[in-house]
Amino acid sequence: KNQVEQSPQSLIILEGKNCTLQCNYTVSPFSNLRWYKQDTGRGPVSLTIMTFSENTKSNGRYTATLDADTKQSSLHITASQLSDSASYICVVSAKGSGNTPLVFGKGTRLSVIA
């Protein structure tokens, strides 16, 4: 069964600190992996998208890594800001024709406090 597991479930950090969120998946065959930031009551906003051949991708203070062998990804947030408080969702797409539904992780709820 295609699954995406994220950890931790929730995280509280001080403003300015770094943090790393984890995503493990069993989706096969793998097409791509995306990290989204979702504010409460809003649709997800894309941070990065990574394909099989990509190991690292950065978007400002966000850096995502992908290990396709171990089927693990991480999202590293540097110098956190209060506005980083949100849910971070890992979404994996399986390779195939048509519009294969995405497999969503349950997200990590990040709270950045002053």
Place this chain on the structure above:
Amino acid sequence: AAGVIQSPRHLIKEKRETATLKCYPIPRHDTVYWYQQGPGQDPQFLISFYEKMQSDKGSIPDRFSAQQFSDYHSELNMSSLELGDSALYFCASSFRTGREKLFFGSGTQLSVL
């Protein structure tokens, strides 16, 4: 840059009423996905359309229907609303398949009283 537009932003309905949610994809995107996200839940895929034809179906109740129009906007029609239908409904659009970057709308918050 244009984003995925959803309307209305908020909607309050009573049980057994009907509701219509609208989604306007990014220009030139030909694929629309609908998701339902309950409080504290991960999004559940409902249905998708490619080039105005239904392309995939997920956990969409029989009380719901959707379609994609010639201008590629999509509408989700919900009838006989139940309390459990209260959720955030958001749509996403992409060009062709899911391999392309998926852009999400801000969602419609539906509350059924």
